[in-house]
Amino acid sequence: MDHDAIRAQFVDAHWATLVQRVDKAVMPIADELWSNEMLGWESYCEIKAADTNQKRMRVLHGVLHSGGNAVKSDFYSGLEKHASFLLRDLSTNPPTAVDPDAVAKSLDGYKMWIQREYEFVTEYNSLPGEHVLLSERYIQPLIIMRHREKKERTEELCFMGESFQQLISSENNAEKENNVLDALFSADSKGICPGAVILQGNSGKGKSVTAQKIMLDWASGSLSRENYDCVFHLKCKELNQISEEQSLVEILSINSNLTPDQILQILQMSPKRVLVLIDGFDELIVSFGDASNKLTANDVYKKAPPEASLTALLKGCLLPESFLLVTTRSTATDTLGGLLKKPQRFTEIIGFSEREVEEYFQKFFQDEELFRNAYESVKANETLFTACSSPVICWIICTVIRERFNDGTDVTSGLETTTSIYVDFVFTLLEHHCQGLSESVPTLLKSLGQLAERGMMERQVLFDEKSAKKTVSDPSGSPFLGKFLFKKRTRQETMFSFMHLSFQEFFTALYYISLDEKEFLSKLTERFHSHWQSYGVQYLDKNCPLKYGCPELHFLPVVQFLCGLCNKEVSDSLKETHNVSVPPSVQAQLEEWILFISSNRDYNLLPFVLLCLYELHEKDFVQKAVEAWQEMDMSWDSLNRTDCWALVYCLECCPKFRSLNLNFAAEELKMLQSVLCRTPELELTLQNLTDTHVTDLISALGEGKRLGELRLNSSGLSDESMKRILHALHKQKTVGGLQIAVKNITADTALILTDFIQNTEKWEEISLRVSAGCNDAESLCSSLRLFNTDGNLVLNVLRWCSSPQNVPSLSEIILQYPRSEMSSINLKNFLQAFHDINCLTEERAGFDQQVDSLLSHLSSVSGLNAINLSAPLLTEKWASRILFLIQSCKSLKGLSFNAGSWSSDDVTWLPGRLPEEGLRLLKESPKHPQCTLNIKGFRCGKSTDGCTHQTEQFEELDCNQRVTIIFSGENYTEEISPQIKLCDILG
Template sequence: MTEKRRGWEERLLGSRNARFLDKNRAEFIQRVTMVMPLADELLSLGMLHEETYSKIKAANTSQEKMRELFTALHCGGDRVKSAFYRVLERLEPHLLQDLGKRIEELQSLIVKYKQSTSSQYAYVTEYNSLPGEHVLLASRYTELLIIQTHREQSEREEEICTKGERFFSARDSEKYSNITVDQFFCPDDHGLIPKAVVLQGNSGNGKSFTAQKIMLEWASGTVYTDHFDFIFHLKCKEINQISGEKSLVELLRYSQSLTPAQISQILQHSPERVLFLIDGFDELKLSQDNMSNLSPPLDVQTPASAESTLKALMSGHLLPESFLLVTTRSTATDTLSKLLKKQPQRFTEIMGFSERGVEEYFQRFFKDDQLLRTQAYEHVKANETLFTACFIPVICWIICTVFRQRHKGGIETTSSLETTTSIYVDYVSTMLDHHCQGLSQSVPSLLRSLGQLAERGMMEQQVLFNKKCVTNIVSDPTSNPFLCKFLCKKKIRQETMFSFMHLSFQEFFTALYYRLSLSETTWLKFLSPEFIEEDSRKLDLLPVIQFLCGLSNKEVSSSVMEAHCLSVSPNIREQLEEWILKFIEDRDIIMQDTSLFILHCLYELHEEDFVRKAMESWEEIDLSRNPLKRTDCWVLLYCLKCCPHIKSLSLTHCSITVEKLKILQPALRQCKELELGVENLSDDDVGVLVSALGEGKDLRGLSLDYSALSDQSVQQVLNALSKQTAVGYCSITVRTVTTYTAFMLREFLLNQNGKGDIRSPETDEQLDALLFFLCSVSGLRKVHLKVRKLTRSWSTMIFSLMPTCSSLQHISSPEFDEQVEALLNFLHTVPGLKKVELKLNILTESWAARILSFIQTHPSLRPVSLTMAKSLACPFPITGTPHGRGGWCHKVKEEFDEQTNALLSVVDSIPGLKRVKLNVIRLTESWASRIISLIQSCTSLQDISFKAGSELDGFLLEEGIRLLQHSQKRPDCTLTVEGMRCSKDTDQCTEDERWSPKDCNRIVKLQFHGESLTVLD
């Protein structure tokens, strides 16, 4: 037991001695002089190899010998280190005692330095801080996205051009795996610890904030405690102010709480435990002559110019054992790489915030007001442009500061935050005031050159610029805080490329260029309809017009224009207002569905008198089929508030949720005519809808899709409808059809003189209840019945409904062929039937014969609608069928020709047929050929209507349009074609892209009459 205990104590003592050696390695290297006697004894004890002993003996100085010996100690582990300690204790006992005292003094010095550093870096002064104002760094700092991989050119282009959630989702991918600051000096894949780490990033991305955070966390014992006894923070902006020759010790004295003697002692005795944090290398005034011709100082006490001393430190001429962490803008990395000689190196890129980081920043900023934080974040997230720009920490700070000031000023925080332009102007002003010191270029010249570069890129659809292009326009681009610089590989060489931080900044600087231009011809062409019509790709320039409107607001522009004495175009605001009024008069002059774009322009102008004038001349606003984002709703609300009486507003198929309805609620009440569609309405939200509807308006339509309302909620909605002057149509989805529901619907239909469109639920019991009451509704014209299976019993019930509702003219069939057969048998006995919709799984020649027979026995039947239940790219209307892809699509295409021929065989055989309506997913050359054949073979045809897609979201391919235009057609037959027409060359879209509408597509309506082609409004 005694032997075991003795062995345990020896191992514990050996481990303690080993840790003492490791922790004070630098002191031992400097102080031990009897290196060879130590090595001799270790060799005799078998603790050293002959080869290692020879290396120690060959070293020139005692320090070099000790470094070789420590390498051997490290390889030998605690056993060899403990043996070394015992030999040293015997050979130099006073040294260990002296070292113990010095180590205690050093530890005391470290503690005091950390305490001083902690208090110095605990607070941060913000850009707008008044004297004495500051905030805790810990309450503001948010983790940033830092990567250690060089991004490809295509990755940079894609990030610059994407917005919103798609922008941030790319940053969350595995290829952008985050590296944290505590991992900067961890071993690399080869086990090597980097001697120098470069943290590069764009202006305002948080480099200096991160440097301050590192200093604070090191002082608090959170990071680098095992790596470094001291971290010295050198700010290049401050070094620029130092004149004359200074030694490294004197340079450090300017920003540290230590005395020169203490600094000298630290640097001489433990340089491998020292980290130099060089912050803002791009701001260092370092000429080419300084870089190449200055003589480096010989040691830490030798005076030299600040540039020369810093160069010696980074190149390794001074303190080669020390470590470096350098922060710099990306524009200065090539200059830094020429100076930085320490190896190995680690290059990292600070990319700003991830999406989670943006949300966390808002949480920290508004930590004492959760409601305000939620309002601010949700508001910004709804604005795709602003939300994307929030990856830049400075933008986040500006937005949060503005939002808080508005709240303190008593401004309603649920109203619009600020125009997008105003935030970008604040950003530019902040950069000019705090990140542009020492630029050789004046501010007016700087902004105009940036604008010229931006405009060139917009016109050429370019977001990356080569070095020659940039240097020809922008003076000293490497010092420009608004540009990013990176290297990309071109085969066997490297190429320097520049870009703006994001496409939205390029759009902003383009608008600023027009605003600063004294020549009207520069920007007047930009507002010309013909300019965009020449090349529809110029539609990408529309965001520039919105920024231009924002810059024309007096209050917004004055903050940057007056502050920097910028001369601006005198008439641009008047020209913009005139152009907007003309646009409102004829909104289709450039493209369709431009209403939302104009509303955003008015919002960015933010001049209430003009907005009121523009809105008063805008009698009808139709935003149907434009999915509205929350920011669109704020914009619409602002514009509608400026004009208290809107004649007509249509908001159907706009993805209006309850949250968006709450935003629009004050404005909707004042509309005289309204058509509204709301999605996913619940019982709790009905009050919002009732308030938005108000009273006494012409409600042209109300659609409550995907809702699940109870009887009580239906009653509330119907009561609100009864208070309107007129009601066009109403589509309500209910949770279940009860007797009371049916009764309410009956009463409503009776009050509406039978003008109703009833779509039933799916269960037989609910249908039975509904059908019972429908039989008593006079004047009912249209019923949609959906049953799980059409049986003989159900057919009898439907047939019994028809004589009761003598005006019933419209029957929709179920989806299954055998059920359609049962329905047709009963329809043969219905007198006066005028409209039938037949939904088939597949149209065969046999079915075509049945349909033809049915039509011939009902001469008054017009029209007949054929719908395929499971088809996609088929020659029939598609109702409620999602656009699918994959193998199922290919199967449908194989059946395409057979079904098309079956359809034409029906059409060709109908005597006296005058009108045909076709709904097809897209107009192809094949379909165009069939249409021409139909015109030629069916001589009674007078009108053919062709629509691509169920909601005009299908495509009109150029191949089909060309064939229709150049083929011979009868002059007495009019062909109308509607759908999405791609404004790009067809080979620029992938197959997948053609399936869904993009910004580069527009809805068109083409009319062919004989040989003529007319584009209808």
């Protein structure tokens, strides 16, 4: 073989590497080839026009390939002159000819193999041959691209329900619109793309499934960017099985259908377009020494101890231009961070947000009705729904529900208890995520329980490394603990935590049942009587030490889990698998305490007792406990979904129940409908009611109820919705009161209300108010209230003051007249007249005419016995109007005038003034002897030259005083008050 042929063969053998590594030498070589007439002018210009050196080399390759050995030999000479270091490096490696067509064929076969192998997932409980399509399970989890501060971590561990969902959704997440791989390797704010990415996540968060999805996306061409010619997947569980020395290409071939030679050619052809995905770094049991330092960039075929090859790959000694993605539990992050090449990026799988949980359930069940029932059931339990951020919890719950469905059980009758799901979770992790434990399972659970209990007693969710190791021998090896690094001044601090505070509470309960009976009861008694301190001993019932106690607030969830561990199904499972269970005597103590709380009707503990009863899930005992209440008042705070679900279960165990007073969100109406329908006495406060909830409300009310109060706090109901609600109230035995927030109070509203009050006598109060955020200006008034009391009807109409510059001309009217005369006032016309007055100011033309029209309307109301007016100022004109009402309304016994108006919050009173002109006219004019006149407001206290004009700071002037002036016939009294007292005509 001649000299040119040898050189040409070398160029062909190393062409893939030359394309990647010639770099800046390409143009000097091309210049010499053109100068030596080895390149044509067009080819030279095409090379020069390419925007990267790699593209220039690819263009040059085409020229060399067509030019023969002479051109390749001249190119070799250019390498000797401009890239001698590269020639020396390549000369030490045996030349391997790269066949691009063969490489392409190998890659096509590899992709087809991946699509077959990665298309399915094997679930934890899969039998041999069972599998599920990955597309039917995978939901991209939330991934954050940074380390979290200690405060953020603590909040995430402690928050529950909606607060938790809002917290994790507000994190700085990877863009979900992109493929997860594109997001992980995207450029940062400085334009730097990482060469290596750490993807951290606790057990069951979905790291391995995400790795599988990345492989499948690449093989099926689903990546939005074509950055990778080849992706390799190394599973650390499999790497642990390697005992003899192997080269990197041999290691890469373990989880593929490619031979080491095929992989070597792929790496030679495009080393910069290769991604190596290392899954489960925390599971590696090899030691990482300094052997990697002996391997160089091109030693991919050189045999070495597996730990040396892996270390060299991680550090970038092997395949320095490739990309690395390493998944790991948090417990191994610090070790990995020290090994991995730069630039590197830290990312963390947070898990599922509310949206992802819903998507997971929808994919799992596929049947729309079953999906909706299952999702709503779990969403009703705050603890479980929070735990669903872990994909493995989602899988466990969905599996349990599907099993119930297959057994013919009604899914909507109630989910499994929270405790049973947590027990399943622990068993799943123990079986599938606990390889290589250094201690037995009972020892591990007990040590975790001791750590959990200490955290509960000391109110901490983060444990420093020293204190964690005092209890748990190997906290870094536990799948139930997360390890986190935080900055503390000039150093790093290592902390551990459970997945969430609820898991810490669960492990505390699990620890208690592992103790002997005496120690268990002793610890429980201490927690129930910690409030009593030393003198609590004298109140201790020796036969039932828990009876007169009450658990500390933060310890309540532990007691709830203990009740769940008493559940027969859960208890039998624990007894069978780990030989632990709640001693019968302790269970009897807990049940006795629940009966004691129930018999004493401690309403503060009622929601908690219901949760405990739900966890116990023993129908006969639940019925016995609930029957002790008969009346349940939980109106002091809005019930969450978990409280509602427990209430439904408990009342379904006790069909004969008399009275409920509840405060809850309108979204829970469907859930509570069955118990509300059959409870004869109700008092309800509903939050966030909308028109879409009205059908559910009417169904829940049913017929024949004694309805104490119905308070509908909403974003604004329409007239049609109000009409439907009032129609439903016709069917009740009694209605104590109705409060509705509406969009507007219109003429139609007035007609609907008139129809109701004239056709039913079963109500005491109806209150309408325009919801915050609705256009109050379009409404005839801001608030309308009707009271039915002692044979009288009281009508209260109010217009709020939206700002100090927009004070209503007549802010409030209160009328009282016999109920028998209700038809003597046309509510629609009355409200329209009130609205028209407030569309004008006193100075505007037509104002006096509008007011006179309204007052004339009042004088025609039969039996009108009391009037209350509120306006900004007692002017002479208002004084004349007051005198007119007193003289024209013969049945009037009381008239009040309050100078001022209500602000838009309906709470703050904005006081007004009592100028001397108006007061003088009232003093000098004759009045009805049987009518008492009350005037309230600010009055100037000067003996002469009293204030007669509006002053913005009049309340701050020393001369102005809050006064109440009473005219009884011709008698006159004046009282100076330190605080303004609003008139109450009903008092």
